[in-house]
Amino acid sequence: MIPWEQNCLDNAQYFTAVRGNRPSQRIKQQFDTLDQAIKFAKAYGDNRTMIYAVTETGSNAHIQNA
Numbered sequence: 370m371i372p373w374e375q376n377c378l379d380n381a382q383y384f385t386a387v388r389g390n391r392p393s394q395r396i397k398q399q400f401d402t403l404d405q406a407i408k409f410a411k412a413y414g415d416n417r418t419m420i421y422a423v424t425e426t427g428s429n430a431h432i433q434n435a
Contacts, residue, residue: 410435
């Protein structure tokens, strides 16, 4: 993990889980914790859900796929 990603993770206000490669098909959900976002993503079972950490200022970083 690069410093930018670690900073966003350490200072995350919330996490988003995003699926879909086109805006018309995109699903985005917000979660209070990384574990909640991962649990949501694992329900699909394909490791194609992108998980982002979002800071108070709106900075964000891709943390993992789940």
